[in-house]
Amino acid sequence: SFDRLRHVESMAQLPSGAGRISHLNAVILGESLASEENDLVFPSHDFSRQALVSSPEQYRKMYESSIEDPAGFWSEIASQFYWNNKWDPEVYSENIDVRKGTVKFEWFKGGSTNISYNALDRNIEAGNGGKVAIYWEGNEPGDDGQLTYAELLEKVCQLANYLKHVGVRKGDAVVIYLPMLVELPIAMLACARIGAVHSVVFAGFSAEALAQRIIDCKPKVVITCNAVRRGSKAIRLKEIVDSALIESVKNGVSVGLCLTFENKSAMKREDSKWQEGRDVWWQDVVPQFPIKCSVEWVDAEDPLFLLYTSGSTGKPKGVLHTTGGYMVYSAATFKYAFDYKPSDIYWCTADCGWITGHSYVTYGPLLNGATVVIFEGAPNYPDSGRCWDIVDKYKVTIFYTAPTLVRSLMRESDEYVTRYHRKSLRVLGSVGEPINPSAWRWFYNVVGDSRCPISDTWWQTETGGFMITPLPGAWPQKPGSATFPFFGIEPVIVDEKGNEIEGECSGYLCIKKSWPGAFRTLYGDHERYETTYFKPFAGYYFSGDGCRRDKDGYFWLTGRVDDVINVSGHRIGTAEVESALVSHPQCAEAAVVGVEHEIKGQGIYAFVTLVEGIPYSEELRKSLVLAVRNQIGAFAAPDKIHWAPGLPKTRSGKIMRRILRKIASGQLDELGDTSTLADPSVVDQLIALRDC
Numbered sequence: 001s002f003d004r005l006r007h008v009e010s011m012a013q014l015p016s017g018a019g020r021i022s023h024l025n026a027v028i029l030g031e032s033l034a035s036e037e038n039d040l041v042f043p044s045h046d047f048s049r050q051a052l053v054s055s056p057e058q059y060r061k062m063y064e065s066s067i068e069d070p071a072g073f074w075s076e077i078a079s080q081f082y083w084n085n086k087w088d089p090e091v092y093s094e095n096i097d098v099r100k101g102t103v104k105f106e107w108f109k110g111g112s113t114n115i116s117y118n119a120l121d122r123n124i125e126a127g128n129g130g131k132v133a134i135y136w137e138g139n140e141p142g143d144d145g146q147l148t149y150a151e152l153l154e155k156v157c158q159l160a161n162y163l164k165h166v167g168v169r170k171g172d173a174v175v176i177y178l179p180m181l182v183e184l185p186i187a188m189l190a191c192a193r194i195g196a197v198h199s200v201v202f203a204g205f206s207a208e209a210l211a212q213r214i215i216d217c218k219p220k221v222v223i224t225c226n227a228v229r230r231g232s233k234a235i236r237l238k239e240i241v242d243s244a245l246i247e248s249v250k251n252g253v254s255v256g257l258c259l260t261f262e263n264k265s266a267m268k269r270e271d272s273k274w275q276e277g278r279d280v281w282w283q284d285v286v287p288q289f290p291i292k293c294s295v296e297w298v299d300a301e302d303p304l305f306l307l308y309t310s311g312s313t314g315k316p317k318g319v320l321h322t323t324g325g326y327m328v329y330s331a332a333t334f335k336y337a338f339d340y341k342p343s344d345i346y347w348c349t350a351d352c353g354w355i356t357g358h359s360y361v362t363y364g365p366l367l368n369g370a371t372v373v374i375f376e377g378a379p380n381y382p383d384s385g386r387c388w389d390i391v392d393k394y395k396v397t398i399f400y401t402a403p404t405l406v407r408s409l410m411r412e413s414d415e416y417v418t419r420y421h422r423k424s425l426r427v428l429g430s431v432g433e434p435i436n437p438s439a440w441r442w443f444y445n446v447v448g449d450s451r452c453p454i455s456d457t458w459w460q461t462e463t464g465g466f467m468i469t470p471l472p473g474a475w476p477q478k479p480g481s482a483t484f485p486f487f488g489i490e491p492v493i494v495d496e497k498g499n500e501i502e503g504e505c506s507g508y509l510c511i512k513k514s515w516p517g518a519f520r521t522l523y524g525d526h527e528r529y530e531t532t533y534f535k536p537f538a539g540y541y542f543s544g545d546g547c548r549r550d551k552d553g554y555f556w557l558t559g560r561v562d563d564v565i566n567v568s569g570h571r572i573g574t575a576e577v578e579s580a581l582v583s584h585p586q587c588a589e590a591a592v593v594g595v596e597h598e599i600k601g602q603g604i605y606a607f608v609t610l611v612e613g614i615p616y617s618e619e620l621r622k623s624l625v626l627a628v629r630n631q632i633g634a635f636a637a638p639d640k641i642h643w644a645p646g647l648p649k650t651r652s653g654k655i656m657r658r659i660l661r662k663i664a665s666g667q668l669d670e671l672g673d674t675s676t677l678a679d680p681s682v683v684d685q686l687i688a689l690r691d692c
């Protein structure tokens with residue numbers, strides 16, 4: 001099955017030199033230049049020589065051993081960590097096939113460990129206590145701070161001791177609603193230290209969305225801060241939490257404690273509303289607790305965190321990750337996909353409110369003893385050069401971001417980039433959505449001066465870590481392709497009927513076997529876990545993504561095939577937006593589709609049918625958008641409201657989204673057969689109202 005890769009191996013042995021995008025190589029190979037599939041970008045010899053995996057051959061050997069002997073492969077990596085108790089001889093067990101009973105994955109079962117111990121204490125014991133763990137850069141240039149591994153451990157222990165003091169025990173949930181302050185990773189690590197299950201909610205979610213998550217996981221404590229500055233605005237996060245807590249009480253969930261960090265640069269504490277008995281200032285209590293805190297050893301399969309994500313119904317899914325496998329997988333993927341070396345300074349622009357911030361801001365890098373930069377502000381404040389200013393300031397070597405940021409910076413003058421040195425950079429990374437080849441090239445040529453390989457990492461909240469990703473020194477890249485599977489991952493492409501298809505093909509992307517970082521269930525709903533991911537194509541995990549494999553075996557992700565929209569790398573369920581819209585008293589019905597958007601990748605396009613007799617107005621349009629902001633968050637606000645006297649439905653009442661997508665994207669000559677609609681004339685009405 002490696003013939004395809006062998007072909008690439010032979011290409012990789014061509015003399016190449018450092019790689020401007022190498023049309024030349026394709027020419028040498030006698031290939032046509034017509035398609036991006038032939039655009040090979042080789043790592044330089046200098047890069048490959050120093051890389052952890054430095055040739056296709058080396059990758060192939062490691063990959064083969066990971067597939068032939070997963071137990072041996074993963075237990076060797078796991079042995080680099082501290083286990084208080086070694087796992088059972090059986091390294092893993094799995095049932096991925098719903099037809100054979102309950103779907104269940106277990107890794108390192110019977111072993112006990114602690115991820116906070118492995119990320120902090122273990123690195124300190126190895127002599128790295130004085131190494132910087134976190135550089136923190138605030139919204140205002142010049143507002144910054146840093147913590148060594150030893151200092152970080154002390155802060156984590158103080159909070160862990162406080163949480164124990166207020167009664168948080170192993171297995172209890174803690175909701176964290178914080179911006180990118182150091183207190184966010186500190187809170188995650190403190191929970192992990194005592195075996196509590198953290199559920200970080202991105203601080204851009206609205207009160208209602210936060211309440212929904214609180215009601216689902218019933219935390220003992222909510223950790224937040226009074227306010228945050230974004231660009232030139234201050235957002236009062238504590239007030240959002242206050243409303244969420246009132247909403248939760250109405251639904252029978254009462255949280256006894258709201259620990260609030262005073263973010264002085266954003267707002268003075270006197271300006272906060274306060275509920276005595278429930279609300280406590282972090283600074284008043286946490287620093288009084290001891291700087292040492294013993295570790296709660298947990299089973300490898302004990303839960304580490306819950307992270308809610310969108311699916312194809314209105315109710316967000318609580319993705320549950322456990323401890324041992326996630327630890328091993330987030331650490332190993334970080335190390336290999338970024339070719340991590342101890343001298344690296346690593347910056348990932350993601351927020352800890354998303355999975356990227358869990359696996360590749362907090363756990364993966366700290367487990368490797370890395371120095372991490374975290375940034376609280378906005379990438380275009382005070383101007384579009386801010387990222388490269390930060391890169392130069394901290395001498396960042398690995399820079400990991402999302403295509404949407406690349407596209408938004410690419411629209412500005414290159415001068416914002418080129419006025420900075422960026423000489424420290426050696427590896428770039430991309431995540432969240434397919435990166436279009438032109439954004440890839442700008443990132444590669446302008447930001448990376450044509451020197452730095454780009455790791456375009458495909459993965460998901462559910463997968464815990466990278467699944468398909470370049471290993472930067474191992475083989476040539478193709479702009480826009482996530483390249484090949486990570487160790488231990490067997491991706492397959494299946495057709496509509498669930499049959500695997502070989503060779504060059506397109507279809508649905510599935511995974512064949514379990515892997516250590518896989519999520520274990522949806523919190524409180526194992527049935528939904530099986531129905532959503534394991535039933536569509538029995539025998540496989542179904543990703544929800546479409547995928548193409550080219551003649552060289554490279555994987556090209558083509559986007560979601562379900563009712564999920566990817567806006568700026570954020571996953572939003574069309575059903576969630578629809579339910580927010582129909583909650584508006586004047587909205588009778590809504591249908592939401594994704595539409596191509598220059599910066600965000602996809603934009604949200606909403607067709608809205610009003611209650612009989614209500615006239616269209618600009619004011620109403622605004623209040624519909626506001627309903628979505630209030631129910632989900634500003635990032636989910638529709639880009640377009642399209643008035644719809646009626647929606648195209650089949651005779652059985654099913655909305656034909658295919659037609660709506662075509663209308664939304666203006667492909668009016670590709671509407672296809674509309675004769676099966678209950679009322680074909682609605683299509684003409686919708687077209688007539690396009691620009692209203």
Ligand code: WT7
Pocket residue numbers: 309355356430431432433434435456457458459460461462482543544545557558559560566569570571
């Ligand atoms: C969905 C998962 C995983 C971190 C951020 C998003 C899309 C993610 C890529 C990529 C093409 C990508 C997929 C996937 N996606 N990375 N490199 N190339 N598509 O996590 O919110 O769970 O979303 O993001 O569609 O299914 P998420």
